[in-house]
Amino acid sequence: MPAQHQDPENGHGSQELPGNTSPETPNNKTAEPAGIRALFEGLLQVAFPVNCIGCGTALPVRTRILCERCPHEQFSDPNPANEATCENLILPDGIMFQDALWKYDKGGLLNRIIHMLKYEGMQHVGEELGFLAGRRLLERHIEGSGRLADGRPLLLLPVPLHPKREQQRGYNQARLIAGGMHAASGIPVADAQLLIREKNTKTQTKFKLSQRMVNLKGAFVLNNYSAVEGRHIIIVDDVFTTGSTTFTVAQELQKAQPASVSVFTIGMA
Ligand SMILES: [Zn+2]
Numbered sequence: 001m002p003a004q005h006q007d008p009e010n011g012h013g014s015q016e017l018p019g020n021t022s023p024e025t026p027n028n029k030t031a032e033p034a035g036i037r038a039l040f041e042g043l044l045q046v047a048f049p050v051n052c053i054g055c056g057t058a059l060p061v062r063t064r065i066l067c068e069r070c071p072h073e074q075f076s077d078p079n080p081a082n083e084a085t086c087e088n089l090i091l092p093d094g095i096m097f098q099d100a101l102w103k104y105d106k107g108g109l110l111n112r113i114i115h116m117l118k119y120e121g122m123q124h125v126g127e128e129l130g131f132l133a134g135r136r137l138l139e140r141h142i143e144g145s146g147r148l149a150d151g152r153p154l155l156l157l158p159v160p161l162h163p164k165r166e167q168q169r170g171y172n173q174a175r176l177i178a179g180g181m182h183a184a185s186g187i188p189v190a191d192a193q194l195l196i197r198e199k200n201t202k203t204q205t206k207f208k209l210s211q212r213m214v215n216l217k218g219a220f221v222l223n224n225y226s227a228v229e230g231r232h233i234i235i236v237d238d239v240f241t242t243g244s245t246t247f248t249v250a251q252e253l254q255k256a257q258p259a260s261v262s263v264f265t266i267g268m269a
Contacts, residue, residue: 054109063124065113071132074109075102078268082140086240086268092247096232096260097147099140101133104239104267114238114267117173126173129266130180130236137234137264138185148232152259155228156181157190159237159249160220162200177266178236187234195222195249212244213251220249225256233258239267 050059054070066074078086078100085091085098104110117125141147148154158174166172178189199219207215222228233253235246246263253261 053113064128065116065122065125066128078103079140082145089243092250094254094261095247095250096262097141098240098243098246098263099137100240100265100268101129101136102267104269106269110267117176118169118238121170123171123173123176126171126176127180127183130177130182131184132180133177133236133264133266134181134184134187137181137187141262142185147262148234148260150259152230152232154187154232154234155190156187157195157233157235157249157253159235159245160192160195160197162197164200174237177238181236181264190227191224194224194227195220195252197221209242209244209247212242213248216244216248220252222252222256228253228256228258231258232260232262235261235263237263237265239269240265241269 050062050064051057052059052067052070053065054074055067057067059065059067084096086100089098091098102110104114113125113129116122117129137148142149156178158172158178160166161169161172161174172192175189175192181187182189197219198221199216201216201219235249235253237246240246240263243263246265250261250263
């Protein structure tokens with residue numbers, strides 16, 4: 001029975017029709033294996049139901065959480081006019097653009113999805129979101145505005161977690177997102193040792209951005225200047241809130257004279 005596993009992506013039984021097979025296999029009865037497969041799928045679906053988190057439609061791929069339609073229907077674009085920033089932020093010197101895939105509302109759908117990614121161990125969510133983000137990055141900043149299309153090399157840089165935090169979680173969600181962005185765009189992801197986080201600071205929401213950036217001073221250390229010099233660096237994170245983290249990373253990167261530094265996140269709070 002384990003011989004049935006060659007076709008993991010086939011959620012519906014349409015491929016069993018022998019459209020172009022030779023007539024030498026007249027007694028090749030496909031009804032029974034297809035029935036077993038359907039039964040197997042059905043059992044899996046009962047044991048671990050996988051439905052779109054946005055609309056409840058059954059999903060054919062078990063490692064996905066969103067159907068094809070929901071990314072376009074359940075979320076809003078924080079930057080429809082393709083400005084250099086979402087919501088008229090004042091960008092610090094040296095940041096080319098700040099963009100995000102979707103608006104982030106506390107208690108909303110994206111909030112729930114980010115929670116799955118960060119606190120429920122659902123690592124595949126990072127890749128799925130990252131893939132959508134990577135497509136957006138291409139459309140908007142390479143093919144669209146051309147901000148990143150001057151031929152200089154690009155690099156995706158996930159915001160590092162403090163090693164202790166990463167050990168607790170078992171992974172860095174920003175790196176998973178960057179992996180999905182790579183899958184969609186082909187842009188390489190920086191080595192995990194390129195930038196390390198030395199301070200484990202909690203977000204101090206009562207302070208202003210400038211004060212928070214002072215508190216984060218020295219939190220990130222760039223280990224290899226030549227990997228950054230002359231490149232367009234895209235800092236990747238899950239949610240952009242105040243910018244204190246990503247802008248502090250950007251400051252550290254400026255020491256190595258990149259072609260540009262930008263920020264792309266999944267959520268825009
Ligand atoms: Zn859906």
